[in-house]
Amino acid sequence: MDVRKLKRVYFVGIGGIGMSAIARFFRANGAVVGGYDRTETPLTQKLATEGMAVHYTDDVNLLDKAAEVVVYTPAIPKDHKELNWYRDNNYPVYKRSDVLQWITEAMHAITVAGTHGKTTISTMIAYLLRETGHGCNAFLGGISVNYNNNYWSSNNDTAVVEADEYDRSFLKLRPDMAVLTAIDPDHLDIYGTPAEMEEAFIQYTRNIKPGGTLLVKHGLHRAADLKGPVTMTYHVSDTHAGVHAANVVVNDGGYTFDVVGKDWRINALHLNIGGMHNVENTVAAVTIAHLVGISDERIRSALPGFKGIKRRFEYQVKNGRVVYIDDYAHHPEELAALIGSAKHLFPGRKCVVAFQPHLFTRTRDLADGFAHSLDMADEVLLLDIYPARELPMEGVTSMMIADRMKNAQHRIVSKEALLDYVNAQPLQLFITAGAGDIDKLVEPIKEILEKK
Numbered sequence: 001m002d003v004r005k006l007k008r009v010y011f012v013g014i015g016g017i018g019m020s021a022i023a024r025f026f027r028a029n030g031a032v033v034g035g036y037d038r039t040e041t042p043l044t045q046k047l048a049t050e051g052m053a054v055h056y057t058d059d060v061n062l063l064d065k066a067a068e069v070v071v072y073t074p075a076i077p078k079d080h081k082e083l084n085w086y087r088d089n090n091y092p093v094y095k096r097s098d099v100l101q102w103i104t105e106a107m108h109a110i111t112v113a114g115t116h117g118k119t120t121i122s123t124m125i126a127y128l129l130r131e132t133g134h135g136c137n138a139f140l141g142g143i144s145v146n147y148n149n150n151y152w153s154s155n156n157d158t159a160v161v162e163a164d165e166y167d168r169s170f171l172k173l174r175p176d177m178a179v180l181t182a183i184d185p186d187h188l189d190i191y192g193t194p195a196e197m198e199e200a201f202i203q204y205t206r207n208i209k210p211g212g213t214l215l216v217k218h219g220l221h222r223a224a225d226l227k228g229p230v231t232m233t234y235h236v237s238d239t240h241a242g243v244h245a246a247n248v249v250v251n252d253g254g255y256t257f258d259v260v261g262k263d264w265r266i267n268a269l270h271l272n273i274g275g276m277h278n279v280e281n282t283v284a285a286v287t288i289a290h291l292v293g294i295s296d297e298r299i300r301s302a303l304p305g306f307k308g309i310k311r312r313f314e315y316q317v318k319n320g321r322v323v324y325i326d327d328y329a330h331h332p333e334e335l336a337a338l339i340g341s342a343k344h345l346f347p348g349r350k351c352v353v354a355f356q357p358h359l360f361t362r363t364r365d366l367a368d369g370f371a372h373s374l375d376m377a378d379e380v381l382l383l384d385i386y387p388a389r390e391l392p393m394e395g396v397t398s399m400m401i402a403d404r405m406k407n408a409q410h411r412i413v414s415k416e417a418l419l420d421y422v423n424a425q426p427l428q429l430f431i432t433a434g435a436g437d438i439d440k441l442v443e444p445i446k447e448i449l450e451k452k
Contacts, residue, residue, distance in 0.1 A: 015039070016073050073096055111179070117280070130154070175209065201222075234284050235280065255278075324427075329434070338433060352425075355434055363396055363398070
């Protein structure tokens, strides 16, 4: 389907981070766009200001009967009235992943998959392509701090797409260049077993267009099966990888380093966001920009301006007294990278982490890993599980994590008690983490810390 010729598109679940990027793509190409979402958010409000009709009641009287195509997210429940009305009346109904398939088939597609790091790497690639004048159409799973957006367009027929493994959506993509960051177990409610999830990532590498390139993190499990037409590896420090970082120096919460390939090298790159995992993310993004053909000098000039993604190692308060970092981390490996990087950047400060688990199934499946990662902090405040699309599961609570922790300095708190704690304690290094609604506490916490 020629996606740029569609003139009227309706979205069921328009406020999702991935759905809203596609909605913005159609709007930028002149289509009439509207849709439903369950709740009003700052993102849906912004879509409305951009000319999209958004409503929040599941009512067939409010949907667009003139829509040429209906797009829905798999998070929508099966009994949704609007979605079922479209199906019953034989409208063309497609998943979000179907639309991304059309886009990747029609454009020179750079896709980024993996259980960690894909939002940062895809946003950084898209930022580098935009800021160096190459241009791209960016479809991201987070809000770029530079542009306050998860989508931007270009006359260049390059698409940078975050490849989501949930619901096996990423298996529909047809990349020219594919990045794979990690294949750690997650979404076991969808895949059943870690082995089945690994098979999906192997299939992702098989979907690269003929002559295309796979850039995969060095040392992943099943590495021998992760092969594209052309395969390269990257790593933050391992010199056995095809590309790695060297001469890394911490610099005021950021880093200066070189990116070293087999027969190329870009020296003295400056990254102004924290986290050694973000140095590794930069190695991947810079490699893709280099392969696209962007000059070393343009990459070097653009990178310091990268401000990151909202809720990815995002500094909320940073002064001589207190550092407050907010992050989307919702998997044990992400938590470990977050806490480890924060303690490395700010040694000697007491590290307090407030974490909200996301999904009952993820908490059940990965409770040991969460406990192990949270033990890295000096003190931990656990909120109740954010259920998202799930119903409660008997015996699955935040206590599953607490009971497995070796660090005795932990407790389960309400959101109100968390704010009281922040108000009362002399914090030095404070982190909020999770993919649920803990982000609603960020501004109140920030206000308390700035007033102190």
